[in-house]
Amino acid sequence: MLFALNRYPVNGVDRPEKVVQPPSWLDQLWAWITAHVHLPSVLSLFALKTLLPFIHYYGKKLHRLSDGALDQYIHDQRQQLLKTGVNIINVVRNFALIREVARRELHMPHRDVQLLGGMSLMRGCMTEMQTGEGKTLTATLAAATAAMAGIPVHVVTVNDYLSKRDAELMLPIYDRLGLNVHAVVHDMSSAERRQAYRADITYCTSKELVFDYLRDMKRFENVRSPLQAHAANLQSRLSTRLLLLRGLHFAIVDEADSVLLDEARTPLILSTEDDGNHDLGLPLIHASLEMTEEFKKGEHFDIEKGVLFLTVKGKEVLSDKIAVQRRARQLHLIEKAKLEWLAHQALVAKHQIIKDRHYLVRDGKILIIDEHNGRVLSDRRWAKGLQQLLEVLEGCERTPPNVTIAQITFQRFFRRYHHLSGMTGTAKEVKKELWQTYGRPFLPVPPHQKNRRQKGNIYNFKDNHSRWEWIAQQALEKSSQGRPVLITTVNVNDSEELSALLVDSIPHHDVLNARQDNNEADVIARAGYSGSVTIATSIAGRGTDIKLDDAAKALGGLHIIAAGLHDAGRIDRQIEGRCARQGDPGSIEWAISEEDAILDELQGWHKHVGGLYKRQKKAQRLREKRHAHQRARMLRADWKSSERLGFSGRLE
Structure with a gap:
């Protein structure tokens, strides 16, 4: 079917989400083949264009209605969606309705390219719309249609500013349609988050959404099925009042390539401060910094493809220094291993983590800068000793190391949505990876006006x-x-x-x-x-x-x-x-x-041969390739992890 959405129980106990099994080698081969040999997107676009006259036909009828008559039509259409679900007829009628509401409330009726974009989202596509084509308004078509059918919707943005802005800008449309909308931002309390996720449509960032999901999963730690969850709830062992999300039903990801790929190179880890059992110890941190003080790039260590490694000489020098420290401090075997690890991390902190590029210092604290959008991640910290090493280097207030409570990758999380779609202005270059990773087809929508x-x-x-x-x-x-x-x-x-x-x-x-x-x-x-x-x-x-x-x-x-x-x-x-x-x-x-730092990606004579722009573009392509390999490795590790966790019976 062109449009078909299933409706699942909407509550914190059942928490419906798609069960995704690790693919077999045949599945992976088929995904690779279909990513390279697929039906031209122009045919899919043609199929959607055939629906535009019908949307305009219904739109003309709605245009003649009074405000009171339109409100009655909104009520009737919502009842129809709740009764019969999402199908091609209801989508056409609802798009015409939302377009008319947008015209009356915002004086911004959806253009044809936005209607095509909305239908593409309803089909679960990764939709490429040129920058400035109005993706915020486009999202209201799919979001409101699903919400009116009783399906909770998450609209995922790249930062808190956009979450709040988009929710406020589109509020008049949702209000007129009888839908409530909220935005989840970083400084919200648990009660405020819970209320926001109870809304018909919730705007939020990917990180806030995933971490709230992990917090819920922690509360479900010993619960394996919806039946056990209901039993635990009846026995007061699981309080649904504390749960945030109501399942993973319908997601529209704005700037999908950034969220689903660029930010997906590292897992998201929910952690808590160490109780002292895993403390790295200030003496060991100082010792690691002292031992690597005289280490020189090219002589004791090198960096290739973003990975720092010791040379043969570097390993020998470090081994000698650790032996001296072990005798002087009477270190046992575990402390020796910690010191060796910290020495490597000390080199990373000094030579790979760059101030005002990867982090900044504010009010005596180390704050990480998000490399994808340039914003401060105020509640994020580096793991594996990096945070503590940087705090000592910068003379900042020292924080205890974190202990992992739960973790998940973006790839695993977003595949769990029953319906996943996305929008971006830059998906063409990564359409194959989006298909192989998330199983979402690519559909480009032509611009409304010629670019000037x-x-x-x-x-x-x-x-x-x-x-x-x-x-x-x-x-x-x-x-x-x-x-x-x-x-x-x-x-x-x-x-x-x-x-x-x-x-x-x-x-x-x-x-x-x-x-x-x-x-x-x-x-x-x-x-x-x-x-x-x-x-x-x-x-x-x-x-x-x-x-x-x-x-x-x-x-x-x-x-x-x-x-x-x-x-x-x-x-x-x-x-x-x-x-x-x-x-x-x-x-x-x-x-x-x-x-420019991008040239660091080039090694040897490649750094000096050719024009500057060609060298920088080559370095950029190499970095893109390296990042793609990192995502592929993490995806393979994720599948293996899923198999192990499935065998052990754990959720994550």
Whole structure:
């Protein structure tokens, strides 16, 4: 069937979710074949386009209804969905209804491309819509249709700002349809989260959603089936009042490639502070830092493909130093192993974890920066001693190590949804991986209007200083012409270094990064004003909608100066997508440097052969390939883990 959704019990005890078994080698082979040989997406798009006239037909009828008559129709349509479920006729009628409600409440009727996107989501596709095509409004079609059929909906976004913003922006539509909507954000209490997940539609980030799921799983630790859960609830051994989620029914993932792939390279671990039994010990931490003080890259250790390893000489020197420490401190075998491990982690902390790129120091605490969206992860900490080593290096307040309570991968979690779909502006490059990992087909939706973006030149610089001087000159020139300017940098340090240089020539400019993110909404609102200058990291990337004032549109729109390439070409495409949205004018140019960190991906003579841009693109492709291999390895390990846990009878 074109559209078919099953409705499952909606409560905290049954907690319906799909049971996913590890695939056999034949399943994996078939997934690989179908990822490379599949029906052209144009045929699927054609099938959906045939439904557009019917949606417009019903829409014309609804357009003539009074407000009172429309409210009665909303009630009748909801009863019809609850009675007969989701089918092609109900989807067509409901899309026409939601479109009419959006027209009356927001003066924003869904365009045809958004209707196609909504139908693609109902089919469970990974939908590619160009940046600026209105994915937030598109999501309301599928979310409201499922919710009106009695199916709880999770709309997953990339950060708290977007969760809250999208829920508030679309609230008038949901209110008129009789649906309640809430957003889950980081600083909510358990009671507030519980209420938010009880809503018909819940907006949340992937991390908040997964960690809340793990907290529930911890409460279900000794419960193996819904029958046991009901028995435990009757015996007061399991209080459903404490549970947060009501199962994994229907998910729409915004920026799906970022959530399902980029963030899926490491498992999500729910942990608690150590009670003292696993303490690493401050003397051992200091000893590991002292032992590696004189270690030099290329002589004692090296880094290849993101992995730090000791050379033969490094192993010999470290072995001698550990032997000295063992005799001096009378270390037993376990402490010796800890010291050896900490020495390796000390090298990682000193040479791979970079301040203002991977973390920042605020109020005497180490705060991790999310590499995908440039935001601070205030409640996250590194494991395996890295956090404690960095705290000693930075002179910060020391925190005890964490002990793992539960963990899960994004791949395993999102495969458990009975219905999973996604939207993004950059899915084409990873459509095969999305199919092989999640079994979701790719469907591109054509843009509503022709793109007016002008792509400028790529400028090469020997060092960062000369690049910053050129960018400052360009920003002054463009802003003097009345155009708003957005300068994007790869990390916090670059944004602040450039800001310091701009103080004299453009004193009134905004900076948006992990350290300066308190007024994000205000900064984004000002970024489209004529003559404004904004410096931002990837915080101003995915999901950021910069509205232009009339003067800015008349003078050529937003001009972006991108300082450096990111880890993935898809992120650079997202940066491009901040300008020339929805038919507006706009332009972008690139400034790259010989000092850009992306070049670290290249080894030996590859670092020096060819033009700078070609070398950086090659390094970017190598990093993308390495990250894809990491995800594939973790997926294989996840399947093996599932087999072991299934054999032992444990949930996770």
